[in-house]
Amino acid sequence: MLTLQFVPYADIESLDSQARISKLLKIVKNKHIVLMQGRLRPEEEAGLIQKTMEQIDKEFRGIEVCTVYPEENKLESLKKIRNEMFKLLLGNRDGITIIGPASVVKEIRRDPNKIQLLTLEKSKGVKKISKKK
């Protein structure tokens, strides 16, 4: 059975970078797929990869990650400024971050219009879940 766990931004808002990464990895290591509101900062994304690499062993083979967010280049200037103001005040809640354990998620394919989550099922091979943005 595939378990998706939603993590609202409010749950990680007050945590520092290390605590955020640890919290997300803990969920993923329980073989759940994280659906997190918002996105990590670039340095946190790199930190997540580093922490993942440190924890790889016989059981845990890594993660698949995908961040989907509105393309800011396509927004009007005023909306861009407004978004930046909100981000400064409230944090980056735009978009969604999907993190799955490599033992469950084979691949997350992202192109500008859709996301495909390819899961591994031991008896049935690869299953495809698609979502259009």
Place this chain on the structure above:
Amino acid sequence: MIKIIRDFVKRMLHQIFQKKKHLKLGLYGPPNAGKSSLANKISEDWLGETMSTVSSVPHETRTVNMKEKINVKYGNKELTFNLVDTPGIATRIDYEDFLKHNISPGAAKKRAREATKGVIEAIKWLDDMDCVIVVLDSTKNPYSQVNITIIGNLAARKIPVLIVANKIDLKKGSIKKIESAFPQYDVVGISAMKGTNMEEFYESIFRMLS
């Protein structure tokens, strides 16, 4: 008086050290994109020797390799840098994937262990880079989180970036896909293995640093 002399010597040493410091040009990207092939091509072109081993098995480069004082000339311009070839950055490493390449289970496990350390090392080196060439496989979908994370981290650190769309000699190779994924960056299409379009590549390095 002693303090004045000491400060003078300190300043002089600092100036000498500063003059000797060369730019660090890093090669980053996912595994098997052709970073080491490009490192070899650059090193062969300007030093007449290779610097890394290449293989079709992912994670062949598992430690950071640096070649010092590569002097590149383009037109009447000249540039000296230390070239840093880094291990491919990945979010998953499964030793079973290496077994498909006829590697023994023991060697595959060792390779996986070394590869995880290599990824950590590559990320740590990001802070030391003065400029970076992100090498992407032009036959693959560029919208991967690893690519986005690498480029996002370089942008956050304000490190100049040039994107190389490698393997353009292959049928599936497409520079356009990479250009549309990262429209704000300069993208140059090459084949590091065959040495295709290297002139434009060197020109792009000078453009990035100007």
